[in-house]
Amino acid sequence: MPSIHYDIAHLLGALVLLLSFALLYQRRLFALIKMFAIQSAALGAAAAWQGYIQDAPHLYVTAVLALGMKAVVIPVALHRIIVKLNIARTIDTALGVGPTMIAGVSLVTLSILLVLPVTSDVTALTREDLALALSVVLLGLLTMITRRNAIGQVVGFMSLENGLILAAVGVQGMPLIVEMLVAFAVMVAFIIFGIFFFHIRERFDTLDLHDLDSFRGESR
C-alpha cells in the first residue's frame, strides 16, 4: 500500500478524533451542533477515502449517507427545533473544561493501550484506525455523561455512532455497514424528532433532563 494512502486515512481518522475533543468543551448548543456537523463531514471523507483505497464501492454510499444525514439533515433539523421551541442556548455541563479534557486524554490513552497489544496480526492501518475509533466512541460517552441537556446527550450519542462507523469502515471488507448506518439513523430520527423533543417540551417547558429526575414513579 502506498504510504500516501496510509497517511491520508490516518489524517482523516485523527481529524474525527480531534473534533470529538472539540465537542467536549462546547457550552453553546449551536456551536455543539456545528462541531458535530463538521465531525460527520470528516467521517464522510474518511469513509470515502477508505472506499477508494479498499476499492469498496459500498463505502461511498456510507460516505454520502454520513455527509447527507449527519452533516446536513440532522444538524439543520436540530437547529430548527432549538429555534422553534426557543430552548435555552447554553448547556449546563457536569464537569469543568479542564477535568473533562483530562478525562478525555485518559480515555484516548486507555483505548490505545487496549487496542494496540491485541491487534498485533492485523495491518498497521486497521489497528491504528481502530484505536482512533474506540477513542471517538469513549469520548462520545464522555460527552453524553457531561451534558445534562437532551440535545447535548443526543449529539453525544451520534458522535459515539460516528466512532463506530469509523471503526467499521477501517476494517477490510466489513459487510452490512450501510445497513447499520441506516439502522442507527432511523433510530435517532424516530426517537428524537418524532417523539421526544415535542413531548418533553410540552410537559416540562425545558429539555433539561435534570427536571425529569423527580418522576421516578416511586417518589410519591
Add this chain to the structure above:
Amino acid sequence: MIFLPVNPVHIILALPFLSALGLAVVGPHRLATRLNALASGLTLVAASTLLSGFPETTALFLVDDFNAYLALLTAFVGFTTSLFSAGYIEHEVETGRLKPPFLRFYHSMYQAFMFTMLLALFANNLGVLWVAVEGATLTTVLMVSLYRTPAALEAAWKYFILCGVGIALALFGTILIYLAAQPVMGGGTTAMTWSDMMGRMNRVSPELLNLAFVFILIGYGTKVGLVPLHAWLPDAHAEGPTPISAVLSGLLLNVALYAVLRFKMLMTANGQTMAPGPLMILLGLLSLLVAAFTLYRRRDIKRLFAYSSIEHMGIITFAFGMGGPVANFAGLLHMSMHSLTKSAIFVAVGLATQVKGTQQISEIRGLTTSHPAIGWGLVVGVLAIAGAPPFGIFLSEFLLVTSTFASNPLLALPLIAGIVIAFGALILRLQSLAFGAPSGSVEPVATSTFPLVLHMIIVLVAGVWLPEPLVAWFQSIARLLG
C-alpha cells in the same frame, strides 16, 4: 424432512412483518386487537412447523435446537399476550387512557417487535442479529412512551439512552469479532456468518476475541438487564402498557441473553480465549443479590416484578456461566419457566391495576376476596416465581443449586442466599396484595384470565413431569452450549 416448498423461517418472519404493515392502517380497535391476536396465532402455528424438522442453514438464517426452542417460546408467549392485550386495550379505550391513533401505532409496533425478536433468533449473520436487536430496542422504546405521561417519557428516554449506548457497544464488539475472524475466513459476509465461523474459530486470534466478548457482554448485557446496567428495566416495565411489560420480561430479555450465548459459543469453539464463564457468573450473582435486596423496598407493583425479572435473569446468566450439562439444562428450563410465569404474573398485575386504578402496592389489598380469579392467579404465579415447589422454577433452581454445590460449593452460598432473600420479599408483598380486607373497586372484570391459567398449568406440569422428548431436546441444546 420439510414438505413445504419454501423455507419455514421466511413464513415465520413474513407473518409479523406484513401484519405490522397492515395493522398500521386498521382503524377500529376491536378489529385491530383481533387481527393482532390472529397474526400472533398464525406465527405460532408457523413456528410449530419447526417441530417436524429444521430447514437447511443459509447465509442469513440458521435453525438449530437452541433457537427453535426460543422461537417457539417467543411465538407462544407472543400469542397468549396478544389475547390478554385485546382485553387490556378494550379497557384502556373505555377509560380514555389511549386514543385510537395511538392504538394503530401500538398494534403495528407489537407485530414489529415480534418480527425483530424472531429475526434476532434466526439470524445467522452477526450483523443481522445486531440490526434486529437494535430494531427491538426501537419498537419497545416507542411502546414504553405510549401513555405520554411524564413518567412514561422519562422511562422511555432512559431506556433509549442506556440501551442505545448498550447496543452501540455491542456493535463495536461485533466489529472486533469480524476483525478477528477476517484474516482466517477472508473478508466479506462469511466472516460474519455464525455457522461458518464456528468451524474455523480455533485459528482466530484469542486476544482480540477476549476484547470483543467484553464489549458484547456489556452491550447485550444492558438489554438483559444485568446489574449494574439495569437502570432502564424497572422504569420501562412500570410505565409502559402492561402487555408490553409481559413481552419485555418474558421475551426480550431472553433474546438479548441468546445473543450473548451465541458469542459465548464462538469463544468456547476457539478454546484459547479466557473463559467467558466467570464474567457471566459475576454479573449473574450481582444481579441476583442486588435485585433480591431491592425487592423489599418496592412500592409499585409493576416495578416489584420488574426487579424480580432482573433477579431471574441473574440466575439464568449464572447458570450459563457455570456451564456443563446440568447447569445449562437448568438455565434453559429456567428461561422458559420464567418467561411463562412472569408473563402470566403481568397478566394478573395488568388486570389488578386496571380494576383498582393504581399501581401502588399499598393501595391494592385483598385481591382474593374481591377478584378471586385474579387474586388466586397472582398467588399461584408469585409462589411459582419465588421458587416454591412443585412448580417448574423450583425444579430448575434445585438443579442449578445442586450442580453448583457439586462443582463449586462457595458459589452456591450467595446463589442460595439470593434466592431465599427474594423469596421472602415476594411472599411478604403477596400477603398484603392477595389477602386481608379488599380495597378500592370490587367490580368484577370481564376480561378473560385464560392466558394466566394456561401458563400456570404448563409451569405446574413442567415442575411435576417433564416429557421425555423435551428433556432430550434440552440436553442436546445443553451440549451445544458446552
